[in-house]
Amino acid sequence: MREMNENCVIKIENLSKEYRLGAIGSGTLRHDLQSWYAKKRGKEDPNQRIGAKQYTKGDTFLALDGVNLEVNRGERIGIIGTNGAGKSTLLKVLCRITAPTDGRVRFRGRIASMLEVGTGFHAELTGRENIYLNGAILGMTKEEVTSKIDSIIEFSECEKFIDTPVKRYSSGMFVKLAFAVAAHLDAEIMIMDEVLAVGDMRFQKKCIKKMRDLATEEDRTILYVSHNMNTIRDLCDRCIVLDHGKIVFDGDVEDAIKIYLGSANENFRALEYVGNEHKHHADRNDLCLQFVRYNGKEDSNLSKKSYHCG
Amino acid sequence: MKNNEITDITPKRRLFELNLGDVWKYRDLVMLFVKRDFKNSYKQTVLGPLWIIIKPFLSTFVFTVIFGMIANISTDGMPQFLFFMAGNILWSFFSSCLNGSSSTFIGNARLFGKVYFPRLVMPCANIIYNTIGFLINFVMFFILVLIYMFTGSNVHPNLCALLMPFILLSSALLGTGCGLIVSSVTTKYRDLGVLVSFGVTLWMYITPVVYPVSQVAEPFRPLALLNPVAPLIETFRYGFLGSGTFPWQYLILSFVVTAVVLVFGIIVFNKVEKNFIDTV
Numbered sequence: 004m005r006e007m008n009e010n011c012v013i014k015i016e017n018l019s020k021e022y023r024l025g026a027i028g029s030g031t032l033r034h035d036l037q038s039w040y041a042k043k044r045g046k047e048d049p050n051q052r053i054g055a056k057q058y059t060k061g062d063t064f065l066a067l068d069g070v071n072l073e074v075n076r077g078e079r080i081g082i083i084g085t086n087g088a089g090k091s092t093l094l095k096v097l098c099r100i101t102a103p104t105d106g107r108v109r110f111r112g113r114i115a116s117m118l119e120v121g122t123g124f125h126a127e128l129t130g131r132e133n134i135y136l137n138g139a140i141l142g143m144t145k146e147e148v149t150s151k152i153d154s155i156i157e158f159s160e161c162e163k164f165i166d167t168p169v170k171r172y173s174s175g176m177f178v179k180l181a182f183a184v185a186a187h188l189d190a191e192i193m194i195m196d197e198v199l200a201v202g203d204m205r206f207q208k209k210c211i212k213k214m215r216d217l218a219t220e221e222d223r224t225i226l227y228v229s230h231n232m233n234t235i236r237d238l239c240d241r242c243i244v245l246d247h248g249k250i251v252f253d254g255d256v257e258d259a260i261k262i263y264l265g266s267a268n269e270n271f272r273a274l275e276y277v278g279n280e281h282k283h284h285a286d287r288n289d290l291c292l293q294f295v296r297y298n299g300k301e302d303s304n305l306s307k308k309s310y311h312c313g
Numbered sequence: 314m315k316n317n318e319i320t321d322i323t324p325k326r327r328l329f330e331l332n333l334g335d336v337w338k339y340r341d342l343v344m345l346f347v348k349r350d351f352k353n354s355y356k357q358t359v360l361g362p363l364w365i366i367i368k369p370f371l372s373t374f375v376f377t378v379i380f381g382m383i384a385n386i387s388t389d390g391m392p393q394f395l396f397f398m399a400g401n402i403l404w405s406f407f408s409s410c411l412n413g414s415s416s417t418f419i420g421n422a423r424l425f426g427k428v429y430f431p432r433l434v435m436p437c438a439n440i441i442y443n444t445i446g447f448l449i450n451f452v453m454f455f456i457l458v459l460i461y462m463f464t465g466s467n468v469h470p471n472l473c474a475l476l477m478p479f480i481l482l483s484s485a486l487l488g489t490g491c492g493l494i495v496s497s498v499t500t501k502y503r504d505l506g507v508l509v510s511f512g513v514t515l516w517m518y519i520t521p522v523v524y525p526v527s528q529v530a531e532p533f534r535p536l537a538l539l540n541p542v543a544p545l546i547e548t549f550r551y552g553f554l555g556s557g558t559f560p561w562q563y564l565i566l567s568f569v570v571t572a573v574v575l576v577f578g579i580i581v582f583n584k585v586e587k588n589f590i591d592t593v
């Protein structure tokens with residue numbers, strides 16, 4: 004396409020995703036027909052709870068609100084933001100799991116979605132069979148899997164158990180095997196939602212290294228969502244902060260993390276001590292921040308002040 | 314190896330933008346799902362896939378006892394066991410295509426919520442899975458027909474048997490087409506899911522599975538044959554056993570209905586596929 008230059012692999016234009024608040028329909032045909040018939044005759048909906056707020060077209064929630072983003076080949080982009088900022092929705096739209104309400108996304112090549120480790124693994128199948136099944140679910144052909152199976156098995160560190168049904172695996176082995184498959188995908192764009200935090204510390208390090216190598220050596224593009232600032236620092240070379248469905252910062256990783264943590268700290272002075280420590284205890288820090296954010300009600304006005312530095 | 318194809322994600326898809334080519338790209342996945350389903354069906358069973366052979370024999374035996382011997386339903390002079398087996402294996406093929414595909418969205422919501430692949434892969438795998446089972450049953454049926462024939466029973470296979478591939482295809486596609494519609498509607502209205510499980514059983518009784526069309530009172534016969542499954546089963550029995558009639562006009566009508574239901578089913582499925590994860 005002419006507007007997309009050769010180096011640009013993902014182009015997101017004015018992307019919005021709207022969700023309706025309240026229950027979606029009543030879930031049964033009879034009630035929906037009743038409501039529809041009542042509305043048609045101009046009567047009151049018989050299924051509406053007395054006193055319940057009626058949701059009209061205006062009562063919607065924008066999980067993504069006019070997101071614009073261009074990603075170049077070989078970039079490793081971290082996406083951070085509080086719960087409900089729209090990170091996962093953005094990934095879901097990119098992975099074609101759900102369609103946007105407005106806007107447009109174009110991408111070049113294949114997208115591998117790793118929104119969860121071990122999607123589609125089947126307990127009754129052996130490790131080897133699951134590698135084939137999972138590989139195919141993620142978009143590989145049988146030959147591609149066959150050509151990589153040795154290195155997948157080696158990476159997973161499960162050689163001994165590879166012909167045993169995965170229901171007998173420990174949870175650690177399970178995620179290692181699952182990640183090994185994902186790490187060997189051929190897709191030009193890899194999209195991950197907090198999946199690097201699998202296995203023990205050593206295996207996590209190995210995963211991050213593998214991902215970084217893929218990006219630098221094979222020019223893969225990586226989009227990674229995490230609440231773990233350390234992995235973001237380790238993996239990414241560009242970072243985006245999302246808030247209320249909008250991109251509020253796009254640029255250097257350290258600056259992005261400062262904004263994300265800083266904005267949260269400004270609102271919640273009770274947790275000042277955490278702010279001083281966050282360089283060393285990023286993990287715990289993140290947990291605390293999320294927890295506090297959860298309790299905060301009027302955070303949106305406050306946090307908007309602190310943004311706009313990007 | 315660099316893939317430079319550009320994919321465009323927009324809010325709405327055109328009505329006939331079906332992306333059927335994508336399903337072909339994922340053909341390996343289709344076969345792996347078929348394999349998974351076989352493994353899963355017979356995990357930790359002693360008899361394993363032998364069940365594929367045992368099941369139709371058992372149910373045909375029950376049919377023969379209840380409908381043939383106790384209810385004494387006419388079989389147009391055919392050996393009862395063969396008569397019921399013919400209806401039974403074709404009907405169970407049709408109904409498992411329908412049942413299997415009718416839970417595509419709800420049954421796979423977790424998987425579909427995490428990774429994209431053409432959702433039609435699932436119903437395709439279901440068709441193949443059931444076709445393999447049916448073909449095994451069909452071979453057994455055919456051997457039985459030959460045995461009956463050479464032991465001097467009143468069985469006369471004829472050229473209509475050559476229509477078998479079309480009957481097979483039509484049963485599969487009709488069942489799957491209905492299943493796709495049900496599956497799309499159940500993402501919002503769960504009622505239909507409940508309806509399907511016993512609706513299919515009720516449908517069997519208005520279909521000449523346990524009785525021949527000739528037993529339907531004359532004025533209602535055309536009505537009975539309007540049921541798109543009826544001419545399929547009737548032709549199947551006519552071709553391999555020589556019983557009843559060959560209702561060719563109704564068979565053609567049945568093919569047309571199949572095509573309409575299938576196209577409609579795919580369009581609805583395709584439309585729901587884009588956003589179902591938000592409502593399911």
